[in-house]
Amino acid sequence: MTTSDETGFDEFVAARSAALSRTAYLLTGDHHLAQDLVQAALVQAVRHWRRIHTSPEAYVRRAMYHQNISWWRRRKIAESPLESYDGAVPPPDTDLRLTLDQALARLTPKQRTVLVLRFYEDLTEVETARALGLSTSTVKSTTRQSLARLRTLAPELAELIGADA
Amino acid sequence: MTSPSRTDLREELAALAETQPFSPDAAAWDRGRRARRNSRVARGAAVLAVVAIVVGVGAIAVRPDRQSVAPADVPGGALPSRVDLRDADFGADFETDFAIGRASVALGGNGFVLVDAEDGRYHQFGELADVLALSPDGYRLAWWSGKDLEHDSIRIADLRTGEITDVAGTSESASVTSMTWAPDSARLRWNGWGEKGARVAAWIDTTGSTEDIDVERFGARGIPSPSFDVVALDSGEEVAAAPFERAPEPGGREAGIPVDRALPADLHPDGAVVTPVGWADEDTLVAIIDPPPSDVVERPRLALLTSPDRPESEWTYREFLPRLPPEATSFAVDLIPDLTGDPDQQLTRDFTVAASEDSSDGDRGPLIAGALLALLAGLAFIRMMQKRA
Numbered sequence: 001m002t003t004s005d006e007t008g009f010d011e012f013v014a015a016r017s018a019a020l021s022r023t024a025y026l027l028t029g030d031h032h033l034a035q036d037l038v039q040a041a042l043v044q045a046v047r048h049w050r051r052i053h054t055s056p057e058a059y060v061r062r063a064m065y066h067q068n069i070s071w072w073r074r075r076k077i078a079e080s081p082l083e084s085y086d087g088a089v090p091p092p093d094t095d096l097r098l099t100l101d102q103a104l105a106r107l108t109p110k111q112r113t114v115l116v117l118r119f120y121e122d123l124t125e126v127e128t129a130r131a132l133g134l135s136t137s138t139v140k141s142t143t144r145q146s147l148a149r150l151r152t153l154a155p156e157l158a159e160l161i162g163a164d165a
Numbered sequence: 166m167t168s169p170s171r172t173d174l175r176e177e178l179a180a181l182a183e184t185q186p187f188s189p190d191a192a193a194w195d196r197g198r199r200a201r202r203n204s205r206v207a208r209g210a211a212v213l214a215v216v217a218i219v220v221g222v223g224a225i226a227v228r229p230d231r232q233s234v235a236p237a238d239v240p241g242g243a244l245p246s247r248v249d250l251r252d253a254d255f256g257a258d259f260e261t262d263f264a265i266g267r268a269s270v271a272l273g274g275n276g277f278v279l280v281d282a283e284d285g286r287y288h289q290f291g292e293l294a295d296v297l298a299l300s301p302d303g304y305r306l307a308w309w310s311g312k313d314l315e316h317d318s319i320r321i322a323d324l325r326t327g328e329i330t331d332v333a334g335t336s337e338s339a340s341v342t343s344m345t346w347a348p349d350s351a352r353l354r355w356n357g358w359g360e361k362g363a364r365v366a367a368w369i370d371t372t373g374s375t376e377d378i379d380v381e382r383f384g385a386r387g388i389p390s391p392s393f394d395v396v397a398l399d400s401g402e403e404v405a406a407a408p409f410e411r412a413p414e415p416g417g418r419e420a421g422i423p424v425d426r427a428l429p430a431d432l433h434p435d436g437a438v439v440t441p442v443g444w445a446d447e448d449t450l451v452a453i454i455d456p457p458p459s460d461v462v463e464r465p466r467l468a469l470l471t472s473p474d475r476p477e478s479e480w481t482y483r484e485f486l487p488r489l490p491p492e493a494t495s496f497a498v499d500l501i502p503d504l505t506g507d508p509d510q511q512l513t514r515d516f517t518v519a520a521s522e523d524s525s526d527g528d529r530g531p532l533i534a535g536a537l538l539a540l541l542a543g544l545a546f547i548r549m550m551q552k553r554a
Contacts, residue, residue: 022182046197120178
């Protein structure tokens with residue numbers, strides 16, 4: 001039997017899953033992982049649907065941000081030493097998008113998430129801080145670090161990102 | 166620093182995001198509801214387990230030292246290991262029936278209190294008592310309520326039958342200042358002041374007969390040992406040695422021979438007030454020892470001390486019932502078990518611990534540790550279930 005809750009959930013999924021999937025891909029850099037991330041956040045949303053059904057998207061997105069960082073921690077991906085990690089990657093392809101994709105993959109999940117929220121979701125520093133449970137100053141510094149790293153990793157993105165002082 | 170080209174970066178990010186295919190999972194709702202149900206069941210079970218553990222740990226660790234609900238009966242009775250009127254659970258009315266059986270402690274004051282020797286319960290009576298004395302065997306209580314009151318006499322209650330006997334004090338109306346039972350619990354000596362201001366004393370037989378005695382003679386004051394060879398006296402003040410009197414030589418002086426028995430100086434460097442309450446045996450006095458107020462001394466307490474009639478090399482001294490309230494002045498000393506010489510011999514009974522008295526704090530340690538481990542495991546289980554959910 002289909003309940004009104006289930007109907008509301010189905011409508012939300014139909015309307016917003018595509019957008020959520022796109023964000024999930026930017027957060028994870030992996031198509032399969034992005035799919036899993038969206039599903040995990042939706043399952044979590046179902047468990048609390050009664051409470052969040054009036055504005056579920058904020059909850060789902062927040063769940064995705066935190067779940068992604070949690071998964072990353074669980075996988076225990078260690079950062080490479082700074083020299084090799086931050087060494088410029090010779091672009092295998094001249095395609096700027098691919099370069100950006102590869103550079104993003106070398107950011108930490110936190111740096112990547114902050115960048116996605118600030119420059120893709122277009123959230124302000126305050127909104128980003130609230131969504132991730134960070135202080136505004138942390139968001140500021142993380143944003144600065146992320147951009148600096150992108151410049152180091154892919155100098156050809158300088159024009160896209162903006163020149164550093 | 167130049168700010169990033171926000172529009173360009175956003176466009177590139179959006180283009181990158183568009184590469185993500187969209188394939189909705191139709192089973193998300195069912196999976197979510199199932200996860201919710203499982204989570205609730207797991208959490209409920211875990212909470213129940215934790216509650217059970219907490220209650221168990223609480224029952225073990227916080228088990229009170231005294232249980233007024235189910236005190237442990239001791240056949241024959243014993244002195245309690247603590248005397249504290251805060252333990253008493255008095256009813257709304259005073260008791261009137263003195264047939265309570267053997268008592269271990271009598272506490273004076275307006276509405277005196279008797280402690281039951283067999284179950285440690287407190288019985289409060291409405292009688293006024295300026296002076297009272299519990300017999301060494303704990304079966305008789307004598308009290309005097311003051312000469313201006315209705316009963317200008319010494320009253321003796323038989324705690325086995327509840328019967329009260331009024332004993333006329335003396336031929337003249339006197340004020341009673343102290344009463345002392347003989348070790349046989351059958352005779353009571355009282356001391357006081359006569360109407361003409363003279364010290365008076367008399368022995369009363371529980372059958373009712375009275376015999377005046379010469380207050381200057383040996384045995385007219387203090388608490389006599391079972392053989393009447395030595396008498397323990399009130400020190401009346403802080404002393405370094407407990408005062409006694411030895412019986413005079415036959416045919417010689419009638420007064421007793423003063424003899425001191427030193428208190429252990431290491432325990433009481435400033436001395437203590439010594440108030441005898443009876444004899445545990447021929448050679449061992451039971452006395453209230455009340456050292457001067459101090460931050461480190463719990464005053465007053467009961468102590469056993471060897472009679473000065475014994476060679477000093479045999480003297481022993483042992484304190485065993487601390488923190489006595491000032492009202493606790495009379496004890497059934499026959500309840501002290503035969504002394505074995507073992508300094509750790511149990512002399513009192515903790516009536517507040519129910520039948521499982523043998524379970525000491527040391528025995529509880531592993532139980533508490535195990536229960537706490539189980540508690541931590543329960544909490545970890547809840548956390549794990551929450552994460553999994």
